[in-house]
Amino acid sequence: xxxxxxxxxxxxxxxxxxxxxxxxxxxxxxxxxxxxxxxxxxxxxxxxxxxxxxxxxxxxxxxxxxxxxxxxxxxxxxxxxxxxxxxxxxxxxxxxxxxxxxxxxxxxxxxxxxxxxxxxxxxxxxxxxxxxxxxxxxxxxxxxxxxxxxxxxxxxxxxxxxxxxxxxxxxxxxxxxxxxxxxxxxxxxxxxxxxxxxxxxxxxxxxxxxxxxxxxxxxxxxxxxxxxxxxxxxxxxxxxxxxxxxxxxxxxxxxxxxxxxxxxxxxxxxxxxxxxxxxxxxxxxxxxxxxxxxxxxxxxxxxxxxxxxxxxxxxxxxxxxxxxxxxxxxxxxxxxxxxxxxxxxxxxxxxxxxxxxxxxxxxxxxxxxxxxxxxxxxxxxxxxxxxxxxxxxxxx
Amino acid sequence: xxxxxxxxxxxxxxxxxxxxxxxxxxxxxxxxxxxxxxxxxxxxxxxxxxxxxxxxxxxxxxxxxxxxxxxxxxxxxxxxxxxxxxxxxxxxxxxxxxxxxxxxxxxxxxxxxxxxxxxxxxxxxxxxxxxxxxxxxxxxxxxxxxxxxxxxxxxxxxxxxxxxxxxxxxxxxxxxxxxxxxxxxxxxxxxxxxxxxxxxxxxxxxxxxxxxxxxxxxxxxxxxxxxxxxxxxxxxxxxxxxxxxxxxxxxxxxxxxxxxxxxxxxxxxxxxxxxxxxxxxx
Numbered sequence: 001x002x003x004x005x006x007x008x009x010x011x012x013x014x015x016x017x018x019x020x021x022x023x024x025x026x027x028x029x030x031x032x033x034x035x036x037x038x039x040x041x042x043x044x045x046x047x048x049x050x051x052x053x054x055x056x057x058x059x060x061x062x063x064x065x066x067x068x069x070x071x072x073x074x075x076x077x078x079x080x081x082x083x084x085x086x087x088x089x090x091x092x093x094x095x096x097x098x099x100x101x102x103x104x105x106x107x108x109x110x111x112x113x114x115x116x117x118x119x120x121x122x123x124x125x126x127x128x129x130x131x132x133x134x135x136x137x138x139x140x141x142x143x144x145x146x147x148x149x150x151x152x153x154x155x156x157x158x159x160x161x162x163x164x165x166x167x168x169x170x171x172x173x174x175x176x177x178x179x180x181x182x183x184x185x186x187x188x189x190x191x192x193x194x195x196x197x198x199x200x201x202x203x204x205x206x207x208x209x210x211x212x213x214x215x216x217x218x219x220x221x222x223x224x225x226x227x228x229x230x231x232x233x234x235x236x237x238x239x240x241x242x243x244x245x246x247x248x249x250x251x252x253x254x255x256x257x258x259x260x261x262x263x264x265x266x267x268x269x270x271x272x273x274x275x276x277x278x279x280x281x282x283x284x285x286x287x288x289x290x291x292x293x294x295x296x297x298x299x300x301x302x303x304x305x306x307x308x309x310x311x312x313x314x315x316x317x318x319x320x321x322x323x324x325x326x327x328x329x330x331x332x333x334x335x336x337x338x339x340x341x342x343x344x345x346x347x348x349x350x351x352x353x354x355x356x357x358x359x360x361x362x363x364x365x366x367x368x369x370x371x372x373x374x375x376x377x378x379x380x381x382x383x384x385x386x387x388x389x390x391x392x393x394x395x396x
Numbered sequence: 397x398x399x400x401x402x403x404x405x406x407x408x409x410x411x412x413x414x415x416x417x418x419x420x421x422x423x424x425x426x427x428x429x430x431x432x433x434x435x436x437x438x439x440x441x442x443x444x445x446x447x448x449x450x451x452x453x454x455x456x457x458x459x460x461x462x463x464x465x466x467x468x469x470x471x472x473x474x475x476x477x478x479x480x481x482x483x484x485x486x487x488x489x490x491x492x493x494x495x496x497x498x499x500x501x502x503x504x505x506x507x508x509x510x511x512x513x514x515x516x517x518x519x520x521x522x523x524x525x526x527x528x529x530x531x532x533x534x535x536x537x538x539x540x541x542x543x544x545x546x547x548x549x550x551x552x553x554x555x556x557x558x559x560x561x562x563x564x565x566x567x568x569x570x571x572x573x574x575x576x577x578x579x580x581x582x583x584x585x586x587x588x589x590x591x592x593x594x595x596x597x598x599x600x601x602x603x604x605x606x607x608x609x610x611x612x613x614x615x616x617x618x619x620x621x622x623x624x625x626x627x628x629x630x631x632x633x634x635x636x637x638x639x640x641x642x643x644x645x646x647x648x649x650x651x652x653x654x655x656x657x658x659x660x661x662x663x664x665x666x667x668x669x670x671x672x673x674x675x676x677x678x
Contacts, residue, residue: 140555145602147595283557284585290594
C-alpha cells in the first residue's frame with residue numbers, strides 16, 4: 001500500500017500589526033493600508049520562516065507546502081514561485097508542494113510554466129505543482145475579471161500542461177491566452193511533468209474538476225464532515241470517470257501544534273486564532289464578486305461561520321471537532337491518526353505555525369514532529385496495521 | 397411596427413413592476429434579435445424612443461418611462477445578460493451591446509429613433525451613435541459611463557457593497573420615492589435577476605473600468621443632435637464627464653439637474669423626462 005505523505009506548512013504571516021484594527025476596515029484584505037507593512041520586520045520574518053523550512057526538511061517531513069496571497073497580511077507570500085525557488089536551494093530532500101499557483105490571476109502562463117520548470121530543475125525534481133482558482137479578492141487585487149475566473153483557470157492549466165509536454169515551437173490561440181510562439185527553453189525535470197495537486201475549501205465544481213483530471217485534491221482545513229462530503233464527491237466522480245479513488249487522491253490541511261507539555265501546546269495553539277476570525281471577514285463583493293461563481297450563498301455563510309472570533313469556547317470547540325490539534329506528541333499522534341484514517345488521506349499537510357508563535361517554539365514543534373509524531377504515524381502504515389480504505393469509516 | 401415579435405403581453409410572464417399607478421401601462425414583448433429573444437416593455441404614442449437602462453438593471457416600467465411615453469412610443473428593453481434577456485455567447489462588451497441594439501432597430505423596423513441611455517446604458521448609446529447614427533434622430537446621455545474622468549474617479553461599483561452603491565446613486569435615498577418603491581423591500585446581497593445584471597456588468601466593464609479610451613475620438617464625427625444630462629450630485633460618475641462628452645460630440649448640449657444624483661431617472665423622473673422631451677421637440 002502507498003503511505004501517507006506529511007508536509008509542513010505556515011502561511012508566513014506578517015504579525016507586526018494589531019488585528020483589532022479590522023474593526024476600522026471592511027477587511028484585513030485589499031484596502032488595508034500598506035503603510036502598516038514594515039520592511040525591516042518583514043525581512044526578519046521572511047528569513048526566519050525560511051530557516052524553519054530548513055528545520056522541517058532536516059526533521060524528515062516529506063514535503064513543504066507553500067502558497068500565495070495578495071494584499072494579505074496573514075500571508076506574506078506574494079509570489080509562490082519566489083518561495084519555491086528559495087526552497088529549491090535551501091532544502092535538500094523535501095518535496096516543494098505548491099498549493100497553489102493562482103492560475104486565473106496570471107496574465108502570462110507561459111512565464112509561469114517556465115518558472116515552475118526552473119524550480120523543478122533547480123530542486124532536482126522535487127516540485128509538486130498545484131493550481132488554485134483563488135478567492136474572489138485575489139481577482140480584485142490583481143485586477144483580473146472575476147467573471148473569467150473559471151475559464152482562465154482551465155485554459156491556463158491546459159496551456160501549462162501543453163507548454164511542458166508538447167514539443168515546441170507551437171502556436172496557441174485560446175480565448176484568454178494567445179501566443180504566436182510557445183517554445184519554452186526551460187522544461188521540467190520530472191516527466192511527463194511535475195505532479196499536480198489542487199487545493200480547495202468548499203467548491204464542489206473544483207473537486208469534480210480535480211477528480212476528472214485524477215489530480216489529488218487537498219481540503220484546506222474544512223470540517224471533517226464537510227471534508228468527507230468532498231471526498232465522497234471525488235470518489236463518485238472517479239467512479240464515473242472509470243477509475244478507483246485511492247488515498248493518494250486526497251489530502252487534508254490540519255492545524256497542529258506540538259510542545260513538550262500540554263499546557264505549552266494549549267497556550268501556543270491559540271495563535272491559530274490570532275486574527276480573531278478576520279480571515280473571512282470580507283464584503284460579499286470581495287469574497288465572491290458577481291460572476292465569480294464557485295462560492296454560492298451557502299458557501300459564503302459556511303466560511304463566515306467558521307471564522308469565529310476566539311474565545312475559550314471557540315478554541316475548545318475547534319479542538320473537539322479536530323479543526324485544531326494541539327498537545328504533546330502522544331496526544332497529537334492519536335488525533336492525527338484519527339483524522340488521517342477517517343478521511344483516508346494520502347497527503348497530510350500540517351499547518352504547524354501561525355500568529356505570534358516564537359521561532360524557538362516553532363522549531364521545537366517541528367523537531368518533535370520529526371522525531372516522534374511522523375515516525376509513529378509512518379509506523380502504522382509500514383506495519384500494515386492501518387489499511388483503511390479511503391473514507392470508509394464514519395466521522396464520529 | 398414590431399413585425400418580429402415572438403410573444404406579446406404574456407400575462408404573468410414578467411414578475412417585475414409593470415406600473416398600474418401611472419396613467420400609462422406597458423406591454424411586454426419579446427423581439428427576436430439575431431436568435432435572442434429581447435425582453436422589451438413598450439408603451440406610448442408618437443415617435444419611437446429607445447431607453448437603455450444602467451447597471452441597476454431593468455426595474456420594470458418606471459414613472460420615468462411613463463412620463464416619456466406621454467409624447468413618444470417608448471421601448472424599454474432589458475440588456476442581454478441582465479436576467480430578462482439571455483446573453484448571446486459572443487456578447488461580452490459594451491460595443492457588442494451596441495451592435496445588438498443596432499440589430500434590434502433593424503429587427504423592429506425602427507428608424508429616426510430618439511435614443512436615451514442612462515449610466516452604462518448611456519455608454520451603449522454613445523457607441524450606437526458611433527456605429528449607426530443614420531438610424532438616430534436624437535441622442536440623450538444621462539449620467540453616462542464610458543469616458544475616463546480627468547480629475548475624479550468613477551466609483552468602483554464592483555468592490556463597493558451593492559447596497560452602498562445603490563444608496564449612493566441617489567441624491568438622498570432616504571427621501572426618494574423611487575428608492576422606497578424599488579428598494580424599500582430590501583436589497584438582496586446575492587442572487588436574483590439583479591445578480592445576473594451585476595455579473596454581466598462585471599464581464600463588460602471591469603477593465604478598463606467603465607470607459608473606452610477610444611470613445612471620445614470615435615464620437616468626433618457624430619452628427620446626431622445630442623443632449624447630455626447629469627445629476628449635480630452624481631456620486632458614481634463625476635459630473636466632469638458631462639463636459640468630456642460635450643467636448644467629444646460636436647454641438648452637444650449639457651443640462652445639469654439639481655437635487656439629482658446618478659440615478660437621475662429615479663431621483664427626478666418627471667424633470668428628466670420633460671428635459672428630454674423638450675430637447676427632442678425643439
